[in-house]
Amino acid sequence: MSSDAPNKEACSPANGGCGCSGGTPASGALPPGVVTVEAPAPTTRRNFLFQIGIALNLLAGALISIPLIGFVLSTFIQKFPLQWISLGSLEKFPVGQVRLAQYLNPYRRTWDGETAHIPCWVRRIDEAEFQVFAINCTHLGCPVRWFAESKLFMCPCHGGAFYENGDHAAGPPPRGLFTYEYRVLNGNLEIKGGILPTLANPGNPTEKVKEA
Amino acid sequence: MIMIRPAFLVASAGVVASLALTACEPPGKPPITKKWKAPTEVTDFTKLYSQNCLGCHSLGETSGPSLSMANPIYLASITREDLVNVIANGVPGSRMPAFAEVNGGSLTDAQIGIIADGILAKRQPVEGPVPAWSAPLGNPAAGQAVYAAVVESLKKTLPASVFRDGFLTNRDFLGLVTDQYLRSLVIGGSAELGIPNYREVLPGRALTDAEIADLVAYLSSQRPADYGKPPTNSNP
Amino acid sequence: MIANAKKKLIDAGLGVYGWIDDRLHVTEIFEHTAGHHIPKSTSSWFYVFGSATLLCLIIQLVTGTMLALTYVPSGAEAYTTLEYMTYEQPLGWLIRAIHYWGSNFMVAIMILHITQVYLFGAYKYPREITWISGVFLGLITLGLAFTGQVMRFDEDAYWGIGIGASITGRSPVFGAELVQMLLGGPIINSDTLSRFFALHVFVLPGAILAFIALHLRMVLLKGINEWPEPGVLVNRETYDKHYAAIIRREGIPFTPHGIGKDLVAGAIVIIAILGCALIFGPKGPLGPPDPTEIAVHPRPDWAFMWIFAVAALMPEWAEVPAFLIAPPIVIGFLILLPFINNTGEKHWSRRPVAVLSVFAIYLSLGILTWFGITGPWSPPMLAWSGAVTPKDFVVNRTPLELQGLVVFQQKQCRNCHAIDGIGGHRGPDLWNVGDRMTHPQLVRQVIQGGGNMPAYGKNLTPHEVEAVVQYMVSLRPPGNVPALDSAKPAEPPAENRKQAAKEPAHGDRG
Numbered sequence: 037m038s039s040d041a042p043n044k045e046a047c048s049p050a051n052g053g054c055g056c057s058g059g060t061p062a063s064g065a066l067p068p069g070v071v072t073v074e075a076p077a078p079t080t081r082r083n084f085l086f087q088i089g090i091a092l093n094l095l096a097g098a099l100i101s102i103p104l105i106g107f108v109l110s111t112f113i114q115k116f117p118l119q120w121i122s123l124g125s126l127e128k129f130p131v132g133q134v135r136l137a138q139y140l141n142p143y144r145r146t147w148d149g150e151t152a153h154i155p156c157w158v159r160r161i162d163e164a165e166f167q168v169f170a171i172n173c174t175h176l177g178c179p180v181r182w183f184a185e186s187k188l189f190m191c192p193c194h195g196g197a198f199y200e201n202g203d204h205a206a207g208p209p210p211r212g213l214f215t216y217e218y219r220v221l222n223g224n225l226e227i228k229g230g231i232l233p234t235l236a237n238p239g240n241p242t243e244k245v246k247e248a
Numbered sequence: 249m250i251m252i253r254p255a256f257l258v259a260s261a262g263v264v265a266s267l268a269l270t271a272c273e274p275p276g277k278p279p280i281t282k283k284w285k286a287p288t289e290v291t292d293f294t295k296l297y298s299q300n301c302l303g304c305h306s307l308g309e310t311s312g313p314s315l316s317m318a319n320p321i322y323l324a325s326i327t328r329e330d331l332v333n334v335i336a337n338g339v340p341g342s343r344m345p346a347f348a349e350v351n352g353g354s355l356t357d358a359q360i361g362i363i364a365d366g367i368l369a370k371r372q373p374v375e376g377p378v379p380a381w382s383a384p385l386g387n388p389a390a391g392q393a394v395y396a397a398v399v400e401s402l403k404k405t406l407p408a409s410v411f412r413d414g415f416l417t418n419r420d421f422l423g424l425v426t427d428q429y430l431r432s433l434v435i436g437g438s439a440e441l442g443i444p445n446y447r448e449v450l451p452g453r454a455l456t457d458a459e460i461a462d463l464v465a466y467l468s469s470q471r472p473a474d475y476g477k478p479p480t481n482s483n484p
Numbered sequence: 485m486i487a488n489a490k491k492k493l494i495d496a497g498l499g500v501y502g503w504i505d506d507r508l509h510v511t512e513i514f515e516h517t518a519g520h521h522i523p524k525s526t527s528s529w530f531y532v533f534g535s536a537t538l539l540c541l542i543i544q545l546v547t548g549t550m551l552a553l554t555y556v557p558s559g560a561e562a563y564t565t566l567e568y569m570t571y572e573q574p575l576g577w578l579i580r581a582i583h584y585w586g587s588n589f590m591v592a593i594m595i596l597h598i599t600q601v602y603l604f605g606a607y608k609y610p611r612e613i614t615w616i617s618g619v620f621l622g623l624i625t626l627g628l629a630f631t632g633q634v635m636r637f638d639e640d641a642y643w644g645i646g647i648g649a650s651i652t653g654r655s656p657v658f659g660a661e662l663v664q665m666l667l668g669g670p671i672i673n674s675d676t677l678s679r680f681f682a683l684h685v686f687v688l689p690g691a692i693l694a695f696i697a698l699h700l701r702m703v704l705l706k707g708i709n710e711w712p713e714p715g716v717l718v719n720r721e722t723y724d725k726h727y728a729a730i731i732r733r734e735g736i737p738f739t740p741h742g743i744g745k746d747l748v749a750g751a752i753v754i755i756a757i758l759g760c761a762l763i764f765g766p767k768g769p770l771g772p773p774d775p776t777e778i779a780v781h782p783r784p785d786w787a788f789m790w791i792f793a794v795a796a797l798m799p800e801w802a803e804v805p806a807f808l809i810a811p812p813i814v815i816g817f818l819i820l821l822p823f824i825n826n827t828g829e830k831h832w833s834r835r836p837v838a839v840l841s842v843f844a845i846y847l848s849l850g851i852l853t854w855f856g857i858t859g860p861w862s863p864p865m866l867a868w869s870g871a872v873t874p875k876d877f878v879v880n881r882t883p884l885e886l887q888g889l890v891v892f893q894q895k896q897c898r899n900c901h902a903i904d905g906i907g908g909h910r911g912p913d914l915w916n917v918g919d920r921m922t923h924p925q926l927v928r929q930v931i932q933g934g935g936n937m938p939a940y941g942k943n944l945t946p947h948e949v950e951a952v953v954q955y956m957v958s959l960r961p962p963g964n965v966p967a968l969d970s971a972k973p974a975e976p977p978a979e980n981r982k983q984a985a986k987e988p989a990h991g992d993r994g
Contacts, residue, residue, distance in 0.1 A: 112661045116670035133352055138776045141671045148673045149560025150774040151642065171778065176795055177646035179778040181865055184352055185345055186895040187943045192781045193647075194796040195861045195900060195910040197938045205938035207861075207910075210800045231670040234650055236659025276581055276765030280571050284638075284771045287779050299870045303893045311878040313889035343887075343894040345869075354779075407880050413954075420954075421884040423947035424891070441879055441886075 116143055118217075118228040118239065123168070126223055129160040134182045134200065137168075142230040156216065157182055157189070158225065159200065166225065169202050170214035170233045177234070180213065189213060210235065215243045288349075288356050293366030296359055300347060307370070311440045314343075315432055317367045321445050322436035324374040325381040331364045342426045379435050379446065379457050382428060386458055391466025394459045401450050406442060422471040431464045514739075520704055521735035523727075525711030527742040530604070532749035533597035537625075539750045540590035541692065543757060544628075547583040548685070555635070557681035559674030559773070562637035566769045581761035587629055589757050591787050594625055599842060605830025606709035608718045612822035614702035617695050619818045624692045626787065631684035633785045637677055642773035643782035645672050645680075647795075651807045672775075707731070712830035719827055781862060789856030790849050796861045797852075860909035863899040871898045871907045877915070881958055888955025891948045895940065903959070911937060918960035922967045926953045 123137040137158045144152035157169040157180070169189070171179045178193035188205060189198040196207035203212045214233035217240050219226050233239040290296060297307065301317070308318030315322060336357070338346030347353035348360060355363070399415060414421075416430075434455070437445035447454040455463070505511050554573060556565045569576035598618070601607065607615035634641045649663050649672070668675030710730050736742050767785075771777055784792050798806055817824075832839050864871070873889060881889075892898060900910035907913075921929070930949055933939030944952070957966050 109665070111668050112658075112665040114664070116664070135352060136776070136778070141673060143670055143673070145559070145674050147558045147560045149558070149563075150772055150776075151559040151673050153774065153776045154671060155776040155778060171775065172646060172650070175650070177650035178643055178782050179775070179780060181778055182352075183868070183896045183899075185343075185868075186897075186938075186940065188896065188938055190863055190865065190896070190899060192862055192865055193643075193792075195863050195908075199938065199942075206933065206936050208796060208798075208800060210803070232646065232649055232663070232667065232672060234653025234659065234663050236653040236655065236663060274578075274762040274765075276760075276762045277577055278570050278765050283567065283571055284769070286771075286777065299866045301869065303867070303869050303871050303873075303898065304890055310872045311875040313873070313878055313886040313893070343890045345894065410880055410882055413882055413884060416883050418882070418884045420947040420950040421882075421887055423945070424884075424887045424951055440875075 116230060119230050120219070120221075120226045121229050122221075123156070123158060123225045123227060126220065126225055129158050129166070129225065131160050131162055134159045134184065136182070137225075139227070139229060154229070155179070156227070156229070157213075159202075164220065166218050166220075167202060168216040168218045168225075168227050169198075170216065170239065172214060172233055173209055174204075174211050174214060174235070175207070175209040177232070214238050215240050217242045287354065288359070290359065291362055293362055293369075296355070296363050297366060300355065301363065304343075306440050307367075308440070315429070315436065316438055316440055318370055319436040319439065319445075320372045320374050321378050321447075322432060323368065323371045324378045325432075325435060327381070328364055328368055330381060331367060332360055335360045335363060339426060339428070342429060343424065379460055381432070383431070383457070383461055385427065385465035385468055386461030386463075388462070388465040388469040390458075391462035391464070391469075394455070394463040395466050398449055398455075398463065402444070405444070416467055417470045419470070419472045422467060427464055427468050430467050431460065434460055434463055517704060518739040518743075519737045521731050522708050522738045522742045523710040523730045524734040524736050524742075526708045527736065527745060528711065529745055529749070530600055531708070532746050533593050533600055535746040536749050536753045537590060537594045537597050538696065539753055540586050540593060540757070541696070543586040543754070544583060544590060545689065547579050547586060548689075550579045551583055552685065557635075557677055559637075559677055562635075562677060563769060563772045566636065566638070570766060570769065577766055578761055580766035581764070582757060583632075584767050585757045585760040585764070587632055588760075588786070589753060591625060591629055593753065594622060598622060599846075601709065603832045603835075603838060603842060604709055604712050605718070605832075605835070605838075607822040607825075608828070608830060609720050609723055609822075609826050610706050611702065611709060612826070614699060614706060615822045616819055617699040617702060619815070621692060621695050621699060623815065624688050624695065628684060628688045628692070629785065629787050631680045631688065633788075634677065634680040635684055636768050637773050638769035639771040639773060639777065639780045640768070640782050640784070642672060642775060643780060644784055645676055647782070647784075654804050654807055656804075709830075712832075714829070714831040714833050716830070717828050718830060779865070781865075783859070784856075786853060786857070790852035791856075792859075793852040793856035796859075797855070863908040863910050865899060867898040867907045868893055868896040871902075874904050874906070877903055877959065881955070884951050885955045885958050888951035888953070888958075891944075891952040892955060895944065895948070895952070897952070900937075914956065914959055916960050916964075918957045918966050919964050920967055921956070922969050923953055923957055924969070925967075926956045 119142040121139045121142060123139055128137070129135050135158050136155055138153050138155045141148070141152045141154050155171045157171065159167040159169070161167065169180075173180050173191040173193065173196050175191065175196050176193055178191050180189040180191045180196070180198065182189055187200040189202075191197070191207065191209070194208050196209040197205040198209070198213050199205045201212075202215060204210075215238075216227035216229055218228070229239070231237060231239040301307075302310065302312065304312045304314040306312035306316040306318060308316065317323070334344060335355075336346065336348035336353075337351060338344045345353065347355040349356055395416070399411065403411065416422075433443075434449075435446045437443040437449070446460060449455060551569070554565055554569050554576065556562060566580075569580055571577070601615070601618070634645060645667070649666055652662050652666050653659050655662050664670060666676075667673075668679045707727055710727065716726075771780065783789075794806060795803075829835055871893075878886070878889065892901075898907040900908040902909055902913040902915075904915040905913065917926070927949060929935075929937065930944065930953060931939060931941035933941075940949075960966065
């Protein structure tokens with residue numbers, strides 16, 4: 037402890053709290069206030085080993101970083117192509133009405149539970165013509181609800197409203213409802229889905245976007 | 249000034265805290281009743297009624313623009329089957345929506361049954377027979393006189409402003425309501441809105457079954473020809 | 485005899501302490517850390533918020549670890565385990581409640597701490613890194629609060645992630661890829677929960693501990709900010725000597741002489757968190773994270789309510805700037821603040837801009853939060869079928885006007901329009917609309933919409949339009965005449981007006 041006496045002085049409250057000028061104050065081994073910077077020495081075996089060690093670690097670090105960064109960025113790079121999914125028999129969708137349908141996320145995991153079920157709105161215009169809308173409001177993705185009486189989709193978050201054909205009716209949404217590409221196959225209504233639609237990726241390359 | 253020892257403070261705080269901790273039911277402990285229930289699993293009549301019906305149909309304590317479900321005469325005339333049918337499938341041609349899930353509504357068959365039973369539980373004994381909930385139309389020509397007598401009588405109690413624009417013969421009004429609605433309105437009246445029922449509307453006597461059918465037939469005959477047609481947007 | 489024994493005991497104790505100290509150097513560590521000297525003026529109630537925030541973090545670490553004993557971060561199990569903790573597990577609800585309230589207190593006290601150090605000019609020379617590390621601590625704390633509400637994996641969490649994805653989807657160029665990375669796939673699922681779990685439980689707590697180490701190290705190295713005096717300017721050449729002189733003149737060891745108020749404040753915070761947990765309990769869980777269950781009203785926790793309000797209030801063109809450009813600018817400004825304003829006055833009385841900016845920020849965030857909580861733009865989805873109309877707005881009306889109210893309910897007008905305060909508040913309350921708008925104006929508004937109202941022309945029959953407009957005209961305080969057409973010459977007062985009050989606004993339509 038006695039060796040610390042000068043250190044204590046240098047480190048006294050008078051010197052600005054506890055700020056010691058050099059090294060960690062807790063390491064009693066070094067003399068106080070001495071910063072050990074050695075003069076550049078000619079290449080020695082130790083020096084060489086140090087340099088080799090640094091270089092090897094840089095190389096090893098780069099090598100291990102490739103899979104680690106690749107793993108983290110995999111979802112950034114990976115493509116999830118849309119897939120045809122059945123919404124069930126046509127009979128579930130009366131002509132002239134809008135019904136809630138649901139499908140299983142084609143990219144689901146077995147441990148997804150109820151989050152694997154994705155809802156969507158199906159509007160049957162006539163026998164053969166449909167419109168299938170994503171559940172997500174184009175403003176911030178909240179689930180829009182259909183009101184048959186006023187023929188409007190309304191969003192519970194910020195009051196966005198859409199007409200029966202998906203066009204923007206009122207509120208902050210920047211565009212009409214997101215739609216799915218659809219087809220009728222073997223008496224079933226099928227949609228091309230598998231994505232949470234956002235403004236960056238509305239999820240239907242065939243649709244004509246109508247701005248608000 | 250009484251000195252309070254810190255030790256005493258700490259001890260009392262400790263006692264209070266441990267009491268609070270060991271108390272059986274702190275107010276913050278969520279009761280099992282707060283556990284989430286799917287909207288389709290709600291079975292409480294009051295909740296179902298106040299969420300789905302109360303906006304238009306009063307239950308006696310509030311006022312609604314359509315038929316009151318606390319009307320003893322109405323409740324005495326309608327059967328459970330008819331009530332369930334109206335709730336589940338709506339009334340085409342009127343503003344009553346279909347609430348059954350199969351019709352795109354939000355209520356399960358069980359919930360519709362709960363609502364119907366809850367409404368019918370408000371039934372009170374009514375003296376004497378009441379007219380049938382539904383009946384064929386009568387003679388419109390005879391109904392005109394009944395209508396005149398009824399309006400004459402109503403003018404004694406209701407403010408004059410109510411009778412403007414043709415009162416019950418207003419073509420837009422008749423374009424919005426069904427004959428069944430007119431019949432239920434004539435029979436039951438509305439205690440909340442001060443409209444007398446078929447027994448009180450004329451001084452001294454009740455309307456007869458025939459008079460009710462004639463009155464409804466007269467009103468029905470005043471309905472515009474475009475009733476039930478798709479809108480043409482040729483507004484006044 | 486007794487005194488002798490006592491002395492022996494003390495000597496033995498000192499001997500043991502000496503042995504330990506000789507190996508662990510605890511005395512020395514103490515003197516450089518807890519026992520460091522602080523200006524006497526900083527032993528103040530204004531200086532307790534930092535240690536109180538740290539205390540909240542410790543509570544969060546302890547209770548969070550306890551929650552992790554039960555919680556399963558999988559889409560299929562998270563909600564089940566939340567329900568189990570809340571309703572079945574002994575004291576599970578209380579641990580959840582403490583963790584929830586601890587997070588609320590941590591954010592709130594941290595905001596007070598930031599406000600205090602800002603108003604006291606503590607970010608100026610030589611404490612730039614103290615401030616910058618604090619900015620990162622603030623961001624990490626908000627990150628923990630946000631990811632924490634995702635851990636409560638219920639309907640709000642599910643749609644909250646959807647909101648996050650929608651905002652991310654506004655990014656230029658890599659929007660779609662960033663959404664995928666945020667969600668861990670193309671759609672919200674278990675992978676999404678797992679990455680938020682990893683952030684909430686590993687990444688952010690690790691980061692916060694690292695930054696706390698830096699933050700506290702800076703406090704020890706550069707000292708705690710002395711109580712500012714008006715007219716005492718910070719000068720890079722002289723400040724260090726000035727501070728050293730303060731410590732020499734009135735320095736006291738933080739422990740035991742400076743820590744008293746921190747200890748009292750800490751105890752109050754613990755009791756307050758426990759009290760709130762016991763009285764108000766945990767938050768949620770609401771309904772399950774089942775996207776097909778669409779009868780939901782997604783809301784963020786209060787700390788993010790103001791963002792929710794901003795999203796509703798700003799025009800569409802402002803969304804990208806507000807969501808994606810403003811945050812980096814604000815954070816960048818906070819980081820650069822000690823360099824922009826490095827010296828000079830510290831006292832708030834000489835820094836009107838600082839004081840005003842604090843007022844402005846508090847006021848705007850407070851109002852936005854209030855709007856977010858009351859949510860006037862969020863339509864109550866059951867108002868159309870459930871909202872009651874007060875008696876005065878029903879009685880003494882023509883049959884057509886009553887049908888107009890039925891139409892008003894049935895066409896979901898009520899979801900956005902209140903009548904005398906009951907109903908939605910997205911649009912104006914219509915209790916006196918007959919005072920403001922004439923019959924033709926109302927017809928136009930209903931059919932064509934506009935002013936943020938959908939056009940109902942296609943969905944209303946002429947009878948329905950007439951009925952609902954007649955009802956609207958009847959909505960005016962007793963005795964008031966219906967709104968008059970401003971294009972027509974004004975009618976002479978007195979008798980004619982009395983007449984007008986009795987007659988319908990539009991006269992005889994045949």
